[in-house]
Amino acid sequence: MIDDKAFFKLVLDTTPDQVVVINSAGDIVYVNRSWQNFGEQNDCACCDMWEQQNYLTECEKAAQKGDSFGLKAFNGIKSVISGANGDFYLEYPCHSEDEKRWFMMRVVSFNHIDNAYYAISHQNITERKLAEEQVQKLAAIDGLTDIANRGFFDTFLEQEWNRCQRLSMPLSLAIIDIDDFKLLNDTYGHQQGDTCLKMVAKVLNEHTKRPSDLCARFGGEEFVLVYGNTNSDQALLVLNDILENLKQLNIENKHSLPSRTLTVSVGLTTITPSSDFTAAYLIKEADDLLYKAKDKGKDALCVSDLALV
Incomplete structure (x- = not known):
């Protein structure tokens, strides 16, 4: 008989998308292996303490530093939590010193044991964005x-x-x-x-x-x-x-x-x-x-x- 919790954790850990789950307050309750790997590879200071972080707070901090995508993410997630929107999508740049990178954030809600949760996935769309850049360059x-x-x-x-x-x-x-x-x-x-x-x-x-x-x-x-x-x-x-x-x-x-x-x-x-x-x-x-x-x-x-x- 399949252990549901262990089974679904394995499923989420096989996806290359970075997945984080938050509650209605924005507290992180789960991250998958891809999320942890990305944090470790990018020297994130809190990569070992994800479940002690508040995702909305981090977005708000980024927005206060002038990150327009941080503000868009904050407002988009809040709109799903409030029920104003059923889901939310955001394409954003996440460039490193070595390479250009883009991701697409998707936020969806679900209920578990009478509690509301929100799954936030980040899909790497760099290949498509680079292709779009090349097309735009060729067009101009x-x-x-x-x-x-x-x-x-x-x-x-x-x-x-x-x-x-x-x-x-x-x-x-x-x-x-x-x-x-x-x-x-x-x-x-x-x-x-x-x-x-x-x-x-x-x-x-x-x-x-x-x-x-x-x-x-x-x-x-x-x-x-x-x-x-x-x-x-x-x-x-x-x-x-x-x-x-x-x-x-x-x-x-x-x-x-x-x-x-x-x-x-x-x-x-x-x-x-x-x-x-x-x-x-x-x-x-x-x-x-x-x-x-x-x-x-x-x-x-x-x-x-x-x-x-």
Whole structure:
């Protein structure tokens, strides 16, 4: 005949999920082997005294230290205990110094001998989260140059436009086009063309350091730079530095005269966003300036400061 208590303890100890059972006051009454192992592996000071701990108190302590997930866990567990919700789920990060980790907490209630208890399980969902991160990265990154793609740029610019409008800050945008790129491709081959795109992208990306900066591939041989809270003079300083760095690459292109090396044309514009304009207007202005630079004979930078208009 099966000893129910011993049998179900063995069952719970075989699951890789960390399981803790608490009473209505939040006191821990049971933890399984996976829970104990996790505590030992992560140097938890109280791993030998789980049944002397209050789970809700620990969540509350974490919340008071600014852990938003601790607060969510506390409120979620309380909602199940109060009967407001039948169960509760929470996905949360639990990164260590060595690796990224995520877990999903699930809270369900049950009754035993006229007493209410709450089983809290923590399932490791790191593999799924890493896969999701990779998908998100691939969705936002240009596969060739490893910088942001056009779709991500559109989203970023709209967000930065709204932020700068709210704070009355200038926003600068530059469109950069590699001169005579089609001829470069035809003469030196597409592999060399791809190499040039990667090298140019690397230089541009090195000049976007802040959260309000972005370097993206705009399409083909065109790139775009966004600089939030940056006036025209500041943006011009950055662009001049970029142009100097690109010249130092000394990439051969015999069609770019007279230098016979790779050159770019740039349209740079600055505006303080307002309800009178849109982000699309800023892009069009920079694009028009780019074509003015091309008309000047390429290897040129044309600038306008709409913030002063």
